Amino acid sequence: MTSGRLITFEGIDGSGKTTQALRIQSDLERAGRQVLYLREPGGTRIGERIRAILLDRDHVDMSLESEILLFAAARAQIVRELVLPALQEGTIVLLDRFTDSTVAYQGYGRGIPLDTAKALNRFAAGSLEPDLTFLIDLPVDVALSRTGRRTGQVDRLDVEDTAFHERVRQGYLRMAEENPRRFRVLDGEKDEDSLALDIQTILKEGIVT
Secondary structure: OOOOEEEEEEOOOOOOHHHHHHHHHHHHHHOOOOEEEEEOOOOOHHHHHHHHHHHOOOOOOOOHHHHHHHHHHHHHHHHHHHHHHHHHOOOEEEEEOOHHHHHHHHHHHOOOOHHHHHHHHHHHHOOOOOOEEEEEEOOHHHHHHHHHOOOOOOOOOOOOOHHHHHHHHHHHHHHHHHOOOOEEEEEOOOOHHHHHHHHHHHHOOOOOO
16 A cells, blocks of 8 residues: 555444444554554544633633634644644555544534634645545434443533434435435444454455555
8 A cells, every 4th residue: 555544433432432443443553554543533633632621611701712722723733733644654544533523522512614614624624525424423412321421531522412412413414315425323322342243344345455
């Protein structure tokens, strides 16, 4: 393989995307592939500091504009510092959230115009787009029950109301419907092992061969 692949994992909080991304990382590494797992926002020294600001529950007064710009800033850093160099080296990059999260959360969820969200994505990420996106979908009430069980990990976005998370979920599903070539929608209510098997089957279609 002369160039890397960018595979993203998306879904509302509590969907299990992080668990699945880490499992796939282990599977690919055992198969001898060069893999880099990263999360957004974060991944870099600058990005992790921005993440702390974004998710801090004390920052309930953060404006919508500040929020989306901070996400874009963290993304611009991780793309240029880590993602692009890794892809150029032929690495498979597994990214836990990427540009679709901005459209889903700040666009569909917050109500920022979708054109604005997409324009900021283009500025932050340049022409970089995922080769494949796994959207792990599940009902909002199930997702919220999972996040509610996290000890000391409930963040500023987790505490938004059910209507917000439903708008985000429906936004994700709409994006998947509009771009079936890139998206693979998975049933997040399946048990962890079954969901991992579904992902492994999809990967064998050729995206990482």
